[in-house]
Amino acid sequence: MNDSRPADVAAQRCSEADDLLRQNKPVEALKALDQALEADRDCARAIIGITMIAERLTVTKYSKHFDRLILHCLQSPHGNPEALTNPAGHLLQLKYGLPDSQSRLTNSVRTESGLEGLRKDGLLITYLVTTINRNLTLESFLQSVRTEIWHRFTQGRLSGEWQGLIAALAVQAHNNEYIWDISESEREWLDATAEQLERLEGEITEATATLFLVFAMYRDPWELSKLRQRLRERSADRWSPALRFAVDRTIGKRARQIQLVPSIPRLSAAENPTSGSVRQMYEANPYPRWLHVTPALRQVDASYRLIAQYPHLGPLPKSEGPMQILMPGIGTGRLAVWAAQRYHHVQITAVDLSIQSLAYGKYMAESYGISNIDFRQGDLLTLEGQYERIECIGVLHHLENPEAGFERLVSCLKQGGVIQIMLYAEAARRDIWRLRTRLGLSHTNMSFDEIRRIRARILRDDGDLTAFNGLARRPDFHSTSGFRDLILHVQESTFTINRLRRMIEAADMRFIGFEFASSQVMSMFGESEAEQRYRKAYPDERTLSSLSNWEAIEASHPNLFGNYTFWCQRP
Template identity: 30%
Template sequence: MSMSGDELFAAGRFDEAMAAYRRVLAQDPGNAEARMGLDAILERARTTQPNAGLRELLLQAYADEGANWDAVGWGAANQIVVGWPHDNDLLKLAADPLLLEFLKKSLNRDAALERKLLALRRAAAEALLATDAPPPEVVALAEALAEQAWLNEYVWPDDATVPDGPASAMFRPSAAPRAEVVEERRLASEIPEIAPIVDAVSQSVAAMYEANPYPRWTHLARRPMVDVRAALMRDFPHAQTVDFGSGPLQVLMPGAGTGQHPLTVASSYANAQVTGVDLSRASLAYGKRMAGRYGIDNIEFLRGDILDLSKLGRTFDHAECVGVLHHMADPRAGLLAIVSVLRPGAFLRLGLYGESARSIVVKARRDIEAARLPSTLDGLREFRRKVMTGEWRRLRALTDWEDFWSASLLRDLCFHVQEHRFTVSRVRSLLEGSGLKFLGFEFNVGASQRADAGAGPLALYASRFRNEPTLSDLASWEQLEREKSGLFPGYAFVCQKE
């Protein structure tokens, strides 16, 4: 029997996997598994010379609303860089459909490409300012660059010599708000509130995310439908089986942010009813607008503090809380508040910052504080300038982080008003006496990391602690972390309420 795309992918046979995914998509263009698999290959695809076949596949991905444009942006950036004309010819570049699609749909995360794009932006501005009737290709390129500026929230440097007018949208927001911003302001006022925010740290965290909702995202990638409890029972067979009946699975998403994760859950978890809670109305309004755009109606958004969840007066069958608890004054108080609204047997998926993985962020936070850089757009731009020009060389590796590349991402990464970082030992203390049973760490979640499945920390644990088939003893993980630095990029794990 021939191997599936996923099997070929897991075996590292990427060319054959790509062919298998393409065959499936040719028969069934809406197939989510094949789309995810192909996108994961396009994400990794790197060549030193332009590759016409890859460019074609990337353009097809950009033409598919269900593709993962975040992922394929990596492969597209590579093709754009290796195909960049030596003479930097504006008209040639303006006629490149892949460049235009990339600028409109993927956030650039490549330092070399950013330098080229800044020069291109300058050239496009000069061309626009030189005549009342610029070539239509240049107008289209300027529109695409303006869209990229919107995606990165104007974190690229401004240029005061470009006056407000047709070229300035590539440099700074226009005075008239975009339609989606107007819609979000209206939606924000309609979001019900659990209770007023009174905790001092929650108030300052709320203010931060009101100004910079995290993350700005543009489309929802297609995902296969999944019965999440059955999938977790398969991954963690030592979990307790509990039957919640046939009604919709009540899913809580504390710290819902701008809705990307909650809407993925609402649209891909079978028979789920999702409740997203967050401090930031602006973030929730973003999520609500996107829910409307995708016609997702099995979700509600509530403004409130995790600390006040019990005031909802209801319980949940499942919860996912990623990138949130480490921003609370007392993460354990937040955890206990979540546990208090879970039904026994409910799964809770958590994601927390790691101390060792973030050592460079700790250095950045110190330097930012010493230089008194404010968390305003100007402060963020100045920080990027120092890092990217090498003035702050020791922080250069921050450009390898996905969150370096837009204002809200960078503010969240390096300018946060509150952050805790964990080790396995701190995860253990966090969970002790919480009423949760630790089921296991998750690595390689999602298509983009499939190629690493089977290797890495779980395999290491299995060979090191052969008599622990559940891979879930935190004391052993603690030991492994001591023995092998860099084991955890952060802590993603699943627990079950006892």
């Protein structure tokens, strides 16, 4: 008789999975983790491991068992829906037999049985409400589903039992910030329906609820100010679960964020004209768009991984209280929330130009029960104070003078303190600049409709845009704020390692090393191509910290870096 506790059995299976991964046997490791979940359905270690493998595993055939496994991970509080977005989307593509094309596939959902299957698909419903879809084939399919639902509704052939699927599509639209294209006939109906919803009187009937949900599949109901007010005045007790959920996600969540705006201190005005333009862009489209942060299994010392990853790091400053971390240009706060969950005994100062982005971040931090982040509105160029650590990801290249921004951050760093920077690599952005030229795009602020039309034009591939289809593989392509940040930013500059080296030397900083995906996740899937090339070319230089060596490698392999993420230390 086996008296082992379920948690012990799960732990043993997880350890077996770790061994199998070291042997490069991900399929066998996945089976071991599946057995761990059979013993303990809430095993966080197993769910995280399954997610890690699913991200990298190539699945060529639909499996009901894998469907249930991915669904369980998506629904688990230990799950990471963003990491599961691509594998779950691909699995749904296989499930519905969708070819790798961007055709609308409208005939595949014309039958009642076709829609019935979608309505009862737990994986599809969960996927729609927990992720931002990144699968273009699935996007086309879901657009055709949306259109079919709209047709049936306008013809009076849609009952209330479809509200669950419609609400899920409405939440997906909210998640991706209504980036999907719409037809002219749909646009005309939406304009008329917006006026109808603004005139809404009386209680919310089933027919009115369905009307609202169908509208919300296409357009943000937040823009209907009179409707927002009336919904706040109505009791939600008699609403259907689907309506309550959709209203909370599309209107209630936004209202709670706006309530937080007065509580965010303002450090300085964005007096620099470039800073002002950037702020206006992010006020209109807070970035990045994120929905979840995976809870940490345990908290660690903020310096532990850094020291392990870079043994040549010099002595770090010591502090009697919490480590003071500055995160300038934090946007919607995702990295701050991630750090606050994982680092022990830290106090984070999160600064950004955009008050709307900060409100989103503060709302999300509070929803995760995090209280050690101080959100503040301000310009990076006017920052003051002394910090042991600064993390500035994807910010400096949006300044008019990135080098001046770097020097300002260095002045805020204690002696021995470290700074993490991410900058655009010139070679990786050339396709973006070519696309802008081909489309005749300007760098000025654009309306939402203009942004959506530009994206739709790229997807239509109207003649000479085939070379840019690879852009759709980037996560930012699939939300309005992401697409704008990726392709239509009002201010951008790029770097080479040569420019990077000159900036670091001018600030009297010591380059510690680049950070690659393999080191970020501390996985067992091997080193990146860049790391392998460095070790092969310079076997005696084991710290990988010579920028001259990296410059030589980049000269031979100009597309090696998508961006530069690196650490420096103040001597």
